[in-house]
Amino acid sequence: xxxxxxxxxxxxxxxxxxxxxxxxxxxxxxxxxxxxxxxxxxxxxxxxxxxxxxxxxxxxxxxxxxxxxxxxxxxxxxxxxxxxxxxxxxxxxxxxxxxxxxxxxxxxxxxxxxxxxxxxxxxxxxxxxxxxxxxxxxxxxxxxxxxxxxxxxxxxxxxxxxxxxxxxxxxxxxxxxxxxxxxxxxxxxxxxxxxxxxxxxxxxxxxxxxxxxxxxxxxxxxxxxxxxxxxxxxxxxxxxxxxxxxxxxxxxxxxxxxxxxxxxxxxxxxxxxxxx
Amino acid sequence: xxxxxxxxxxxxxxxxxxxxxxxxxxxxxxxxxxxxxxxxxxxxxxxxxxxxxxxxxxxxxxxxxxxxxxxxxxxxxxxxxxxxxxxxxxxxxxxxxxxxxxxxxxxxxxxxxxxxxxxxxxxxxxxxxxxxxxxxxxxxxxxxxxxxxxxxxxxxxxxxxxxxxxxxxxxxxxxxxxxxxxxxxxxxxxxxxxxxxxxxxxxxxxxxxxxxxxxxxxxxxxxxxxxxxxxxxxxxxxxxxxxxxxxxxxxxxxxxxxxxxxxxxxxxxxxxxxxxxxxxxxxxxxxxxxxxxxxxxxxxxxxxxxxxxxxxxxxxxxxxxxxxxxxxxxxxxxxxxxxxxxxxxxxxxxxxxxxxxxxxxxxxxxxxxxxxxxxxxxxxxxxxxxxxxxxxxxxxxxxxxxxxxxxxxxxxxxxxxxxxxxxxxxxxxxxx
Numbered sequence: 001x002x003x004x005x006x007x008x009x010x011x012x013x014x015x016x017x018x019x020x021x022x023x024x025x026x027x028x029x030x031x032x033x034x035x036x037x038x039x040x041x042x043x044x045x046x047x048x049x050x051x052x053x054x055x056x057x058x059x060x061x062x063x064x065x066x067x068x069x070x071x072x073x074x075x076x077x078x079x080x081x082x083x084x085x086x087x088x089x090x091x092x093x094x095x096x097x098x099x100x101x102x103x104x105x106x107x108x109x110x111x112x113x114x115x116x117x118x119x120x121x122x123x124x125x126x127x128x129x130x131x132x133x134x135x136x137x138x139x140x141x142x143x144x145x146x147x148x149x150x151x152x153x154x155x156x157x158x159x160x161x162x163x164x165x166x167x168x169x170x171x172x173x174x175x176x177x178x179x180x181x182x183x184x185x186x187x188x189x190x191x192x193x194x195x196x197x198x199x200x201x202x203x204x205x206x207x208x209x210x211x212x213x214x215x216x217x218x219x220x221x222x223x224x225x226x227x228x229x230x231x232x233x234x235x236x237x238x239x240x241x242x243x244x245x246x247x248x249x250x251x252x253x254x255x256x257x258x259x260x261x262x263x264x265x266x267x268x269x270x271x272x273x274x275x276x
Numbered sequence: 277x278x279x280x281x282x283x284x285x286x287x288x289x290x291x292x293x294x295x296x297x298x299x300x301x302x303x304x305x306x307x308x309x310x311x312x313x314x315x316x317x318x319x320x321x322x323x324x325x326x327x328x329x330x331x332x333x334x335x336x337x338x339x340x341x342x343x344x345x346x347x348x349x350x351x352x353x354x355x356x357x358x359x360x361x362x363x364x365x366x367x368x369x370x371x372x373x374x375x376x377x378x379x380x381x382x383x384x385x386x387x388x389x390x391x392x393x394x395x396x397x398x399x400x401x402x403x404x405x406x407x408x409x410x411x412x413x414x415x416x417x418x419x420x421x422x423x424x425x426x427x428x429x430x431x432x433x434x435x436x437x438x439x440x441x442x443x444x445x446x447x448x449x450x451x452x453x454x455x456x457x458x459x460x461x462x463x464x465x466x467x468x469x470x471x472x473x474x475x476x477x478x479x480x481x482x483x484x485x486x487x488x489x490x491x492x493x494x495x496x497x498x499x500x501x502x503x504x505x506x507x508x509x510x511x512x513x514x515x516x517x518x519x520x521x522x523x524x525x526x527x528x529x530x531x532x533x534x535x536x537x538x539x540x541x542x543x544x545x546x547x548x549x550x551x552x553x554x555x556x557x558x559x560x561x562x563x564x565x566x567x568x569x570x571x572x573x574x575x576x577x578x579x580x581x582x583x584x585x586x587x588x589x590x591x592x593x594x595x596x597x598x599x600x601x602x603x604x605x606x607x608x609x610x611x612x613x614x615x616x617x618x619x620x621x622x623x624x625x626x627x628x629x630x631x632x633x634x635x636x637x638x639x640x641x642x643x644x645x646x647x648x649x650x651x652x653x654x655x656x657x658x659x660x661x662x663x664x665x666x667x668x669x670x671x672x673x674x675x676x677x678x679x680x681x682x683x684x685x686x687x688x689x690x691x692x693x694x695x696x697x698x699x700x701x702x703x704x705x706x707x708x
Binding site: 059060061062063064066067070071074077082083108109110111112113114134135136137139140157158159160161162163164167171182184185186187 | 313314316318319320321322324463464470483580588590592595596
């Protein structure tokens with residue numbers, strides 16, 4: 001490939017890795033519970049130790065998400081969240097913390113409808129790092145791969161424990177920034193343990209040519225973050241970040257709870273490679 | 277080809293550029309710009325395994341023989357072709373039009389759905405999987421899946437929108453009688469689309485032991501191609517039957533289109549006969565202008581949902597819009613990619629039929645022929661009335677109209693009784 005793109009996310013993963021730890025990446029949906037509050041929440045998480053933001057676009061049919069994130073997306077949509085809101089949120093986050101890469105996590109029809117190239121252009125325009133694509137495989141990604149090159153964005157495809165060696169290679173080759181390894185077969189949510197298959201998948205994905213591999217799905221506790229962070233470049237947490245923001249308590253208290261969760265997970269990644 | 281026929285012009289003009297070979301043999305994953313595999317990577321291995329097993333099975337005389345045996349001895353195929361002369365009076369009968377019904381309603385379990393289900397269930401056994409999951413809207417596909425699971429000793433879980441479990445309570449009971457677990461889906465719009473979301477989530481988590489027995493010609497490759505192949509027997513039988521009965525091909529085919537499996541099953545054997553006009557009837561609900569409908573071709577635009585690119589009801593942001601229909605089986609915001617392809621090629625025509633039009637046709641068939649159709653199929657009957665009447669008005673004579681009566685109406689008796697006010701203490705429109 002003749003185009004050279006510097007990956008914001010890879011640079012951060014390298015910098016954090018040089019400090020002897022993996023990165024902590026957190027998922028929160030845009031517009032949950034409102035657009036402005038989602039900005040507040042993510043800024044609070046960044047202040048509490050979040051390294052990379054995974055900003056979810058709420059979608060009506062999130063087939064890779066469990067009930068907690070489904071409900072959050074439903075609430076965000078009911079509050080009137082639109083695709084274009086994501087750019088305002090990225091801009092606000094970059095103003096708050098210029099060094100923190102912000103990736104969009106979106107089901108693909110939303111990007112298709114906006115226009116793949118237009119979305120990439122507008123995302124790059126506000127300093128976004130790239131897009132994580134849970135229901136887009138590289139085989140269908142020709143338009144996005146070209147747009148990501150054109151606008152200098154990371155394209156993060158997923159691998160799963162069921163991926164064959166050929167598909168790991170294909171996906172590693174198509175990805176930039178990192179490859180998102182789904183720790184288990186299933187949807188987002190809390191799990192008692194992150195299986196041994198996650199470790200194997202990370203090793204296999206590296207062997208297939210990926211420079212950086214981050215692990216998501218089912219990681220929710222400090223200990224899990226430490227365990228996964230021992231072998232992955234980054235630990236991705238979703239449901240455990242969304243949950244503190246739900247419920248009936250006052251917003252300030254919810255933000256405190258989110259920060260407490262973030263600090264615990266940050267402590268987990270900080271000791272990930274010291275335990276071993 | 278007949279050069280004076282406008283459809284033939286359209287065919288020669290477009291198909292040469294877009295189609296390799298015959299329309300009826302178009303392989304997946306793509307139907308023109310539609311279809312594909314817009315799914316999480318976690319499912320790719322299972323889809324590849326399914327495609328491999330399906331291709332092996334189709335070439336295996338033992339599989340084909342077993343499926344044929346089940347069709348004959350268990351389903352009751354071939355399903356009859358019934359000429360409906362009294363109903364035809366409502367379809368331009370004064371111009372000599374004749375109407376024939378392909379009686380998929382007489383199949384075991386009461387609809388065409390069983391054709392696909394048995395084909396896939398035999399594949400499940402070949403793959404060594406022990407559990408099937410399925411979505412269902414009207415309940416017909418769920419009942420068919422529960423039936424095949426009982427017959428072939430498979431664990432069975434059916435996802436059904438909570439709203440649909442209410443509309444189709446009888447079918448919920450049938451599935452449970454057959455030993456299936458029915459899971460009401462309580463998120464989203466609580467109809468077919470949400471049931472598919474939930475089935476996909478289950479499949480991702482349990483794909484090693486579980487087959488997702490998708491019920492229509494949608495979804496990621498190989499489903500649209502495979503399900504068409506398993507339903508094309510409808511059209512193949514109908515073609516032979518109509519040739520025997522009237523000595524020529526029909527002028528018009530009519531079928532209802534939700535996901536589109538009964539329509540494609542009927543159309544496929546006629547796709548390469550350009551003089552046969554193909555009509556698919558979508559749920560027009562309360563009318564396109566009301567916004568409460570499931571008319572993807574009149575009110576939608578291409579997009580991606582549930583693994584396939586196709587026409588889709590979506591808002592300006594690409595969020596899926598709620599669909600509406602009196603018929604649970606047509607209440608789905610997207611449509612099989614092959615239909616989108618046939619639509620854009622101009623090979624098939626898709627029109628909306630409103631709830632009222634469908635229920636009127638439902639009643640006409642009951643009263644003229646003693647056949648209670650599924651409300652889904654009543655959309656095709658309403659379409660036949662419209663097209664037959666239009667052809668007669670345009671001066672055409674002796675048109676042969678073939679309608680796919682895809683299901684029987686037992687499950688819809690409660691809905692129809694309420695609609696027509698047939699319960700005690702209510703006024704009956706039919707008696708007026």
